[in-house]
Amino acid sequence: MEEYEAKLLKINLSNETIKEALLSPEVLKKYIGGSGLAAKLMYDRIKKKGKIEPFSKENALIFTVGPLTGTRFPFSSRYFVSAISPLTNIWGQASSGGFFGPELRRTGYYGVVIEGKSDYPVYISIEDENVEIKDASYLWGKTTYETQEILKKEIPNAKIACIGPAGENLVKYAAIINDGGRAAGRTGLGAVMGFKKLKAIVVKGSKKPPIENVEKFQKVVKESITAAMNSSAREILHKYGTSGMLEALVELGDTPIKNFTMGEWDREKVQNISGQTMAKTVLRKQYHCEACPVGCGRIVELPNKEKKIVDGPEYETVAAFGTLVLNDDLVTILKANYMCNAYG
Ligand code: SF4
Secondary structure, rough: OOOOEEEEEEOOOOOOOOEEEEEEEEHHHHHHHHHHHHHHHHHHHHHHHHHOOOOOOOOEEEEEEOOOOOOOOOOHHHEEEEOOOOOOOOOOEEEEOOHHHHHHHHHEEEEEEOOOOOOOOOEOOOOOOOOEEOOOOHHOOHHHHHHHHHHHHOOOOOOEEEEHHHHHOOOOOOOOEEOOOOOEEEHHHHHHHHHHHHEEEEEEOOOOOOOOOHHHHHHHEOOOOOOOOOOOOHHHHHOOHHHHHHHHHHOOOOEEOOOOOOOOHHHHHHHHOOHHHHHHHHHEEEEOOOOOOOOEEEEOOEEEEEOOOOEEOHHHHHHOOHHOOOOOOOOHHHHHHHHHHHHH
């Protein structure tokens, strides 16, 4: 696709300006999309502005997708968000699956660059070319689940990425949460959103991403889905989620135990919090990101009195609230995971 161009949306929250820019075929060919493209955009920015502080108007929060996002290509749903990280003071990036990335692509934009800082809480609404900065005072202080529920009622079928109280209060490891409990969790970019007083980004699109040779593309999609469906990793991830790997990774010495001071732990305790145990006890259903033949997402029921249906934890969460602190009580891990998602 030699002549392929893509549109970038540029929003300045300080003066509430909204502009479009074109990404040239050369830039797209060289940097493709996702974090590669975002790194190029940030590099150009630093060359122009010099050192950028994480909590400053100059810091840009950059949402990007890739050429396959929004198509039926398997595992293509992830979006990237990048900025100068408040946690490390250098380049930070995080990615998340779900449906937000594909929907962003369907608006016709390949990325959104958000700079400046609003004086009051706002959210950005992108419905194809209709882009608006809207008052979000009524959402400030709400959890990510509450925020998503309210915005979904206001804009049916939209996909939402938002922050919770952690991002609002500039917690340096705050996440951006989308599609229920999917998280762009690394490097504290939720706090950059909070600094900008940006509560959420809401996307709703109707455009199909361009595909040059549809027949050839469909053939490759079919082959890739077949390969994924036949892989043993798919079976483990679908049945037991990412924490279905816990026992094997502990055996390999890959999982942090007791604040990284131990190399192994009681096998029975590891089994108590594994994806296999979750499947036998609290799992209610699996869920997929868009265009995914695996479905590693978990919906679980909190046992005891609550009986609440919530998103289940990933391997990293099970390690952080389990092996890392020598906790083999699955229920507390489920609750901690729910609270982390809710507060961002
Ligand atoms: S459901 Fe799991 S395997 Fe599938 S795209 Fe989402 S994160 Fe990846």
